[in-house]
Amino acid sequence: MVDAYYAPAYRDFTTDIRHLGSGSHTVIVRGLLKGYSATPNHHTKIYLNGYLIDDHAFPSGTEYSFNVSVPQSALVEGTNTLRVECPQDGGILVDDVL
Numbered sequence: 001m002v003d004a005y006y007a008p009a010y011r012d013f014t015t016d017i018r019h020l021g022s023g024s025h026t027v028i029v030r031g032l033l034k035g036y037s038a039t040p041n042h043h044t045k046i047y048l049n050g051y052l053i054d055d056h057a058f059p060s061g062t063e064y065s066f067n068v069s070v071p072q073s074a075l076v077e078g079t080n081t082l083r084v085e086c087p088q089d090g091g092i093l094v095d096d097v098l
């Protein structure tokens with residue numbers, strides 16, 4: 001859960017990639033965020049290894065499904081980090097996302 005009572009709040013998720021191929025391939029990053037509560041709405045930013053790959057606002061208490069194409073060059077051999085951030089900007093007072 002990302003709980004943005006004190007902005008910005010974030011949660012990092014890591015995965016190890018071994019034997020990363022070379023070339024100019026595309027990688028699909030997808031996921032589902034479940035908005036719990038927000039005042040007035042949710043706003044999330046999703047980063048892959050420090051690169052912003054998604055920035056979206058959605059109504060309080062709803063789900064947001066993302067499906068983003070990124071270049072393979074955004075991945076690294078070893079530990080990769082996906083960060084989900086609730087910046088609590090634009091007048092948002094509360095933002096809880098699962």
